Amino acid sequence: MPAANESPTSLTDGEIIAMAAYLQSQGSNVTVSYPGSVPLLKAEEAKAARGEKGK
Amino acid sequence: MIRGLIITVSTGGVLFLGVLGYTVSAAVRVRVLSPIQFSLFFAAILALFLLDFFMYRGARIIGEPRWGQMPERSQYALIGITVTFTWLTMKTGVLKLALIVIVLNLAFLYIGIEYLPQSESRPPKTIVLKPGISQADLVSIGEKIVFDKGQCMVCHSETPSTTERAPAMATIGAEIAREAKERGITPEQHLFESLVSPVAYIVKGFKT
Known part of the structure; x- marks a missing residue:
């Protein structure tokens, strides 16, 4: 799957957080908020740009 | 790919x-x-x-058809059909019939x-969120993005299936928490x- 913040979808931070909220709502509690979750999203985007792998 | 093959074979054949x-x-x-050419043309349309x-x-409807609007490539295709039919008819040497075909094709054009519904490809609009938006509104906007602009359903299915390429949407929130x-x-x-x-962590059972 392509990264949501890159081509072809190129979603904005707000759109990614909205999408995350919908995904959480499918069987779990929604804990993301806008703009409260922007710093965490930015941090993950920076990690992705550096090419860091998850654990 | 199948669509391209049908169009290429029929156009090439004609x-x-x-x-x-x-x-x-x-x-x-x-x-x-000429009968083979016409047959190819109509067989392609039928296929x-x-x-x-x-x-x-059974596809999910994500927008209303826009009546009276047509992308440029569709207009060229229609003009191409008109020219092709006229050319084929002219080959028979029946000029009168050719004129009738031209008139009929102009009417068809x-x-x-003016009347056929068309889908037109336009860049999706950026959704701007208001700071402090409620979670219910956030979820609602997120759903629209997932099913439209985000193109998530190209790989995800709504419910679990054996052929899915990515986790099913219906239970994805619970899976994420787990x-x-x-x-x-x-x-x-x-x-x-x-x-x-997306490649940082691959969900068990999936390849990408």
């Missing part, structure tokens, strides 16, 4: 037989080649219709442009990482 028609006698051109019918059967717990990170972190760096 053009090839059309050029071939100039090298054979009029009798062969009219009685043999594309059947393909669309089965592909889009007008109906196609995986985050296993990884010892927060669900938000796991979720954002999956969205901006």
